[in-house]
Amino acid sequence: MKALVYHGPGQKDWERTEDPTIVAPSDAIVRIDSSTICGTDLHILKGDVPEVQPGTVLGHEAVGTIVEVGSAVTTLAEGDRVLVSCITSCGRCRFCKEGHYGLCTGGGGWIFGHLIDGLQAEYARIPFAETSVYKVPENLTDEQVLFLADILPTAYEVGVLNGKVDAGDTVVVVGAGPIGLATVMTAKLYTPAQVVAIDLADARLGRAREFGADITINNGTEDAIAAVFDLTQGLGADVAVEAVGMPETFELCTELVRPGGRVANVGVHGHSATLHLETLWIKDVTITTGLVDTFTTPRLLQLIAGGRLDPTPFATHRFALGETLAAYDTFAAAAETNALKVVLEGEYALRAPRELFETAGVS
């Protein structure tokens, strides 16, 4: 088969590699129908994730079709169309039994395109298949569910649910990249009174309004703290979600939040932040961090199937799977291309009728 193989910092190729095979009785082999690229893949290519070995196939998000199952697999069969999530669950360890698949100590967690070969490929081996993939309802296209592989449950679980967003809240989302936009989108499931997006780029703030933000603040040109206090009668936000991954944006969240409020960190951080305990100790705040567990995937699938949630606007660009290198270029240059998510379509990708996309204004 062919796949996107990592060859050390800065080096990758779409090349021929060995077909995956069943290794453990709980494995399945999946033909990748649609895949996509994550900001984390760019981090890996920069060398920021040194545990990724050269020779590894990248990618941890896909919709595919099962072509073979191991001898212990009874609830999945050849031909099943499945979502393959960024998180794999052994199903047996303490954390998996608690629904904390992201903390799996039994060989799962984030492994695709990280510790084992990933999903930007024609085929992939899926360990612990029965506890790690989700059957896709028949009437849904690949693009309707593809972003449930990472970005939607990450924003929803680590941002919205950890932040305990509730009806009537003021929710501030700091960072309007894809994960921030997914936070805006899933926060609105709970009908906050107002969702405020903060970013340095007006283009991204425009997107945030399209995704449902009620108010946007460019904190390069405006005083974001003053603005949020104005919007909340001087109280501060009920929930502040960090969706960037920098010390400054985290600290901004802790300043924006009201007494008794919640700060939910979603961003991936490379540096420590300053926690102003001299003012926060008395403020009754709750700060959470987390990797996605994907325990909400069934719920999100229900919402999509019921027409309550539509992640397809994240698909800004499409490429054939064989054009993955070009897709990386487009995605890496998001500032110019305005890419949110680039879809890699295999031969059998289940697409919506073309006119549907045109209506939606997607290229």
Next chain:
Amino acid sequence: MKALVYHGPGQKDWERTEDPTIVAPSDAIVRIDSSTICGTDLHILKGDVPEVQPGTVLGHEAVGTIVEVGSAVTTLAEGDRVLVSCITSCGRCRFCKEGHYGLCTGGGGWIFGHLIDGLQAEYARIPFAETSVYKVPENLTDEQVLFLADILPTAYEVGVLNGKVDAGDTVVVVGAGPIGLATVMTAKLYTPAQVVAIDLADARLGRAREFGADITINNGTEDAIAAVFDLTQGLGADVAVEAVGMPETFELCTELVRPGGRVANVGVHGHSATLHLETLWIKDVTITTGLVDTFTTPRLLQLIAGGRLDPTPFATHRFALGETLAAYDTFAAAAETNALKVVLEGEYALRAPRELFETAGVS
């Protein structure tokens, strides 16, 4: 002043009665700007609530303006426009301190038009005023907030919150009268995958669809249980809300609910029901009952102010306060008049511009 006075079962009049005066330092006197009639008022008139003494002014829902405050009142002042809620809170007893104002043991709870003179009147005395009324944001009309006095928080707290409605759920509401419709409306704040309304009257089911129900079932002509199981792949509803107050509808809820699901009783019951523990003991169900506490009133006000919730469609008919007797006739004949809530407008009622109402199709 004039007020609607109860004179024993079947007897009432709009008549002259004594002006209310400050009795305790924590009292306030409110001029009633808008009031409304509740199904409970009809029950009282039937004699079903024997603790209501002849001579009592009825009514427990109003928007008004403070005209006088007791010596201990510091956070309210003459001229403040306030929502007067069906529940009064002493603010001091164990239950009030826990937010369970409906269970107040300090002299509050449901007292208006019940144990003391009520709000279908030109003026009313409000005990424990500072912990029992809510200032109305300036830009909101009386009708936008009037139904926060009872029906909205009742449906929301006792139905939606007790039932733990969550994103992606299937929520069944049994009964599509005003309280059932308010349950449909507030359930949607949490983006359930589908809201199913069940009733015996097609007219009410039509209303339910207008208020947001996705599916309606006439359980006089259809098998409601079979229909709900069909809609949920044989599992049953995540949440079933009883909004009628009869044994049959309660029992229907316990049959409709899935294993691990919740039954939230909102209906006012006069008779016991059969609880089929021989099937329910193993089903992991949670059944809740409750009187409204109104602790969510500030949150609901935020949602209205933010444009997220619009209770004005409940206002199907309007009368001058002096026409309260006619309003009772219209409300009591809801089956013919299709009345949901009738608004009693005092001289100073803050109304929306007339054309706004006409657009909304309200008479």
Next chain:
Amino acid sequence: MKALVYHGPGQKDWERTEDPTIVAPSDAIVRIDSSTICGTDLHILKGDVPEVQPGTVLGHEAVGTIVEVGSAVTTLAEGDRVLVSCITSCGRCRFCKEGHYGLCTGGGGWIFGHLIDGLQAEYARIPFAETSVYKVPENLTDEQVLFLADILPTAYEVGVLNGKVDAGDTVVVVGAGPIGLATVMTAKLYTPAQVVAIDLADARLGRAREFGADITINNGTEDAIAAVFDLTQGLGADVAVEAVGMPETFELCTELVRPGGRVANVGVHGHSATLHLETLWIKDVTITTGLVDTFTTPRLLQLIAGGRLDPTPFATHRFALGETLAAYDTFAAAAETNALKVVLEGEYALRAPRELFETAGVS
């Protein structure tokens, strides 16, 4: 091997039967070291559980040692000493992924001695072994952990956790049989202000005091409702746990509970009860039902290992595994023998030193 085989209502024998073998790759075969008898086994023998087929080996509680594992099993090995719980979890279905193993729709749930051969035997086949057994810490004897197979997690999850027992509460346990005593024992983990046990038999009430009840009420001779109201300044119990399984005791719980309180049903019911909604609708009560999920087994093992919980007083009688018929006689005649749990000891049962038992006053 030999096992206790059910031959239809009233008929059972300890007899030779076929050795279990690995059927699915996720199976394990366990040598039973210690087992015990449950009240449910007596119900089966009365014919109350018609889905149990003649020829089935009974029993659903054991400590044993793994002697063989299927090809997909990687986290268990021959020689591992394990607790085999009454509930089996497929690990893959929606309910198992939510920790609701008791509701498993993937072939698990309560199956031992019910839908497949059980654990009152020399050997047993354990389906879904990796998600259904718990390794026993080395230093613990069989009897220290045996009752975690059913009675302790049932009382703890369905009674104490569903009832949300908290520090300072008044907890009433109706029924002082083994499951009621286990409720008393595990309620005390949360330091309620007082635990009240109610039963018709003074002998059982004496036991309840030994297990930690602060106050006991014989509701054959005393007015239990009046007594509980006396103990709670007229308010009622914060939590009432039904641990009998009869309509009368359930209804008693709903009368004993305070406004805002919780009724947790643990009893297995064969008949419906009357739910007095005409008084309960306004009382803000929460009623829960449930089958055990055993999700708390790891936590309970921690508590035993840490010396915080000692279930060994439940072991009132001991028999060799080959004497299971005699053990049934003793257990069935609990009213005379005062049996709580009878331990069936295989040849390799890990016992505490004899003097330890004598100190504890166990025969």
Next chain:
Amino acid sequence: MKALVYHGPGQKDWERTEDPTIVAPSDAIVRIDSSTICGTDLHILKGDVPEVQPGTVLGHEAVGTIVEVGSAVTTLAEGDRVLVSCITSCGRCRFCKEGHYGLCTGGGGWIFGHLIDGLQAEYARIPFAETSVYKVPENLTDEQVLFLADILPTAYEVGVLNGKVDAGDTVVVVGAGPIGLATVMTAKLYTPAQVVAIDLADARLGRAREFGADITINNGTEDAIAAVFDLTQGLGADVAVEAVGMPETFELCTELVRPGGRVANVGVHGHSATLHLETLWIKDVTITTGLVDTFTTPRLLQLIAGGRLDPTPFATHRFALGETLAAYDTFAAAAETNALKVVLEGEYALRAPRELFETAGVS
């Protein structure tokens, strides 16, 4: 009357000052029967709390007797024996209505000995009396309840409840001063598997063992992180409570906690800490801060009345109220005197019989 008056940094005296009088209708005047000194009082005397004006009477913890009530007070009367808590609640603001009295925006919160005259005095004026004091059950001595005025609810709410201590947990308390000891004591209400106390002083660690710590670690001489990981099979603590108020101890907590665990900050901080988001972002931790709300005071009173909680061991020294200056000396020299809490006894203090104290080994 006489009282302990603050005269600016380093200066205080026990001196004659004006008797307090009723100012607002919701006030009460209380005769102080027993009071005590808090670490915060020492901070004030160092000048660390500049909003305290010279001339202010210090102290925010007392048991007393009501001698006069304002005209709006109906649930308290002359002669009532009450606990006066460090937190005052207006009962009307949004935060008070949510039980967050510590965040009161209506004139309450921490005001005694801070913004108004405090409780190290013969008499004190209590604003919002009905929502701010708690009647003391008749059979309890002053010392049994005095520490509910601050230290017990602070440790319980901000440490134990925010940290969600549950049965079977490993709880690490960093800091074994009075607040750390109160955390150990109240954590045990929930039967953690093990409570680990960490401090630099062996004397304090000895106290921690007396108060219920199972394991103590001197982090001046031992590697606390390694020790905690050893105690938890390499996982880390379920809950880490910061009870010191320094950056180092806070950071230690974030290192000790397991993935998915909770860090509850109780310490009062004067400096910011470093938050190692580069490792914490993926660790699913929850960090909480908070000032006490005292909403658990009724529950703690129940536990004391029921014999489940005994705070009297905190009373290490006793002085007559007139000897408050000497009491300050003893308390400030805790390193030498081993003082935990010094009790200031007024003429009418309700004491236990003398022999009771002697048995308890209290001087």
